[in-house]
Amino acid sequence: MRSPLIHRSPMPGLGLSMGITLTMLSLVVLLPIGALLLKGASFGAGNIWETVNRERIWAALFLSFRLSFFAALFNLVFGTLLAWVLVRYRFPGRRILDAAVDLPFALPTAVAGIALTALYAPNGPFGSLAAAVGWKIAYTQWGIFIALIFVGLPFVTRTVQPVVEEIEREVEEASATLGASRFHTLRRVILPMLMPAALTGFALSLARAVGEYGSVIFIAGNIPLKTEIAPLLIVIQLEEFNYDAAAAIGIAMLLISFAILLVINLIQVWSRRRIGYV
Amino acid sequence: MSDATTGKFRSATEEAPLARWALIGLAVLGLGILVAAPLIAVFAEALAQGWKAAVASLGNRDAQSAIRLTLMIAAIAVPLNAAFGIAAAWFITKFDFRGKAFLITLIDLPFSVSPVVAGLCIVLMFGTNSLVGGWLVAHGYPIVFALPGIVLATMFITFPFVARELIPVMIEQGRAEEEAALTLGATGWRTFWTVTLPNIRWALLYGVLLCNARAMGEFGAVAVVSGKIRGQTATMPITIEMLYNEYLSVAAFSMAAVLTLLALVTLLLKTALEIRHADQLASTRRH
Numbered sequence: 001m002r003s004p005l006i007h008r009s010p011m012p013g014l015g016l017s018m019g020i021t022l023t024m025l026s027l028v029v030l031l032p033i034g035a036l037l038l039k040g041a042s043f044g045a046g047n048i049w050e051t052v053n054r055e056r057i058w059a060a061l062f063l064s065f066r067l068s069f070f071a072a073l074f075n076l077v078f079g080t081l082l083a084w085v086l087v088r089y090r091f092p093g094r095r096i097l098d099a100a101v102d103l104p105f106a107l108p109t110a111v112a113g114i115a116l117t118a119l120y121a122p123n124g125p126f127g128s129l130a131a132a133v134g135w136k137i138a139y140t141q142w143g144i145f146i147a148l149i150f151v152g153l154p155f156v157t158r159t160v161q162p163v164v165e166e167i168e169r170e171v172e173e174a175s176a177t178l179g180a181s182r183f184h185t186l187r188r189v190i191l192p193m194l195m196p197a198a199l200t201g202f203a204l205s206l207a208r209a210v211g212e213y214g215s216v217i218f219i220a221g222n223i224p225l226k227t228e229i230a231p232l233l234i235v236i237q238l239e240e241f242n243y244d245a246a247a248a249i250g251i252a253m254l255l256i257s258f259a260i261l262l263v264i265n266l267i268q269v270w271s272r273r274r275i276g277y278v
Numbered sequence: 279m280s281d282a283t284t285g286k287f288r289s290a291t292e293e294a295p296l297a298r299w300a301l302i303g304l305a306v307l308g309l310g311i312l313v314a315a316p317l318i319a320v321f322a323e324a325l326a327q328g329w330k331a332a333v334a335s336l337g338n339r340d341a342q343s344a345i346r347l348t349l350m351i352a353a354i355a356v357p358l359n360a361a362f363g364i365a366a367a368w369f370i371t372k373f374d375f376r377g378k379a380f381l382i383t384l385i386d387l388p389f390s391v392s393p394v395v396a397g398l399c400i401v402l403m404f405g406t407n408s409l410v411g412g413w414l415v416a417h418g419y420p421i422v423f424a425l426p427g428i429v430l431a432t433m434f435i436t437f438p439f440v441a442r443e444l445i446p447v448m449i450e451q452g453r454a455e456e457e458a459a460l461t462l463g464a465t466g467w468r469t470f471w472t473v474t475l476p477n478i479r480w481a482l483l484y485g486v487l488l489c490n491a492r493a494m495g496e497f498g499a500v501a502v503v504s505g506k507i508r509g510q511t512a513t514m515p516i517t518i519e520m521l522y523n524e525y526l527s528v529a530a531f532s533m534a535a536v537l538t539l540l541a542l543v544t545l546l547l548k549t550a551l552e553i554r555h556a557d558q559l560a561s562t563r564r565h
Contacts, residue, residue: 007374011456012466014373020365021381024358028433029387032399039402078308085305089298097305099549103313105488106541106548108495110515111534114522115316118323118531126315150312169291176290186293211392214497214515218522231394231498238398238502243407250398257390 036254039247051248056224057233061252064230067141068209071148076202079156080194086157087164104153109214116147117218139221144229147215152205159201160194167193196271200264207260211253320538323531335529336536343509344517344533350425351513352493355432359493360486363440368474370441371448372456382445388437396434397502400427423505428513431499436489443485444478446560451477480555484548491544495537 006014040048051057086098104112120127120138130137137143167190175185213231221227230253237246288294293301324332335341366385370378388396404411404421414421421427455477459469475482497515504511512520514533521530552559 003376005376009373010460011372011453012460012469013368017365017369017372020362021369024362025366025381025384025437028430028437030384032396032403032430032434033387033391035403035408036395036399081301082305082308085301089302091302093306095549097309099545100309100313102545102548103317103541106491106495106544107316108497108515108534108537108541110497110518111320111495111537111541112316114518114530114534115319115323118319119315124319126311150316153312172291182290182293182297207390211390211395212498213392213394213501218519231392234394234398235502238401243402243405246398247402250395253392253395257392257395261390 033254036247036250039243040251043244043247047244048248048251051245052252056228057230057249057252059225060228060230060233061256063141063144063228064210065256067144068148068152068206068212071145071209072152072202072206074149075152075156075205076198079153079201079205080160080198082157083160083164083194087161101154101157104150109151109212110218112150112215113147113218116143116150116215120146120219138219139223139227141227143219143221144216144227147219148209148212151212151215152209155205155208156198156201159197159204163194163197196267196274199267200271203260203264203267207257207264210256210260317538320531320534323527324535326531327528331528332532332535335526335532340509340512341517341529341533344512344514345536347425347428347512348494348514351429351432352490354429355436355493356486356490359433359436359489360440360482362437363442363444363485364482366441367444367448367478368470370445372453385441386438388434391434393435393496393498394502397431397499400431400434400499400503404430422503423507423511425511427503428500428511431503432493432496435496435499436492439489439492440482440485443481443488443560447478447481447558448474477558480551480558481560484551484559487544487547487551491541494540 043051052061082101086094086101117138118124120130120143122128122131122136122138124138127138135142137146171189172185175189176182180188211231213229213235216229217232220229220232222232230249234246234249234253237243237249292298336345370381391399401422402408404414404427406412406415406420406422411421419426421430455473456469459473460466464472495515496513497519500513501516501519504513504516506512506516506520508517508520514537518530518533518537521533
């Protein structure tokens with residue numbers, strides 16, 4: 001027998017809570033996204049392809065995705081290390097370090113953007129150090145890379161931390177009793193347990209980085225084909241009132257984020273089957 | 279630890295002290311460069327010409343109007359999203375219906391959409407060229423390049439914050455307390471105010487805190503819908519961009535410092551909540 005759409009319940013407020021939820025969800029999120037898709041549909045798949053299939057746009061999409069991938073990879077390693085240190089070790093200042101991990105979530109992206117640019121510009125404290133060895137960071141792809149690391153930093157740490165907290169010491173003791181070195185235990189016992197959560201964090205960090213705008217545009221330099229990110233292209237098209245082209249690029253980016261979202265869900269299904277939590 | 283092995287003995291589930299301190303050192307160094315340095319840079323640049331110049335730059339008319347606008351946007355968007363969050367959490371946790379997982383996915387959707395794409399969606403929906411937007415403009419209610427559009431864009435970006443914090447907490451608390459109140463004859467509203475709300479107040483505050491920080495700092499989506507009209511639709515983050523592009527570094531970083539202070543206060547309150555009410559928050563009681 002098919003289950004009813006909504007089960008009968010003695011709880012009050014069904015109409016009100018459902019009404020508010022669906023109305024606001026539609027008005028704020030679904031209708032605007034629908035407007036974008038509608039614009040794309042009326043523009044036509046062929047036209048979208050023609051708009052997107054240009055060297056400058058491919059370069060921007062590829063740059064955004066590639067640098068986001070590497071930044072998320074950095075965060076995967078550093079974020080896992082951070083989660084381990086914050087949960088397992090006790091040292092002065094641990095609380096501050098733990099709170100500091102969330103700063104990229106709390107700091108407005110435009111603020112992060114100009115602050116990073118001030119640091120890594122050729123006359124900034126870090127930029128001048130790098131310039132001494134002939135390394136230019138701000139206004140190159142390195143600058144974008146650093147900004148993307150900044151915005152994605154908290155994701156891996158925050159997804160891995162609860163998993164580290166739940167690891168039972170007995171597992172590690174068993175491994176040690178069986179003669180494994182500490183490094184061997186970490187690599188073969190602990191790391192596989194952390195992997196699903198870490199990969200989820202990686203995907204979240206990647207999704208955030210691909211769409212990031214505020215913290216990147218100041219440090220990027222925004223040179224077409226070299227340091228131009230995909231979201232900037234949308235802004236440029238909109239400033240020229242070229243709504244069709246903006247919608248075409250927007251749909252391409254929407255598809256990328258949906259693909260990443262799908263991967264996140266697949267990772268979670270896979271890890272639930274394999275380990276039983278996360 | 280026995281005296282005979284002092285200094286030599288170490289638990290089998292611990293790393294060697296050297297490795298431990300190396301990892302802690304790496305964590306501190308990494309966060310120092312990635313997080314602390316930008317923080318210091320904001321204040322150093324703001325105070326590059328002394329306190330007076332920094333404070334004076336915040337006193338001019340455009341800066342004042344930007345601060346007022348940002349406060350107004352947060353004052354509209356955050357309560358609306360809080361109301362949505364409570365309603366959505368109530369609907370999702372107190373009733374059983376088909377498609378619940380799909381609904382949660384839809385609510386989470388804004389987290390995975392680029393802010394610029396979010397702004398673009400609002401422009402396409404309510405812009406002068408669109409059906410709805412054209413009609414509204416003709417009747418004197420412009421949405422895009424005006425306050426309503428900025429509020430909508432901000433709400434889109436911060437949409438899931440409160441709901442996402444409340445849903446796990448309310449799932450864990452179950453329905454028994456509300457059912458007891460109803461059995462004893464309380465009305466629906468009375469049950470909500472005296473049973474549910476006290477149970478979720480810290481989680482609600484936590485969600486509102488994060489929602490507010492993001493609402494005041496949103497840049498990408500607002501940049502697309504605001505039109506960046508100085509003194510009218512330029513929020514604090516937009517003003518930072520305009521000042522920075524005009525090479526008014528002290529003014530740009532002074533305004534950035536105000537937002538940074540807001541971020542620091544948010545983190546402080548958030549950490550305090552996590553320490554004092556850990557058992558009533560979703561994020562500190564995972565699984």
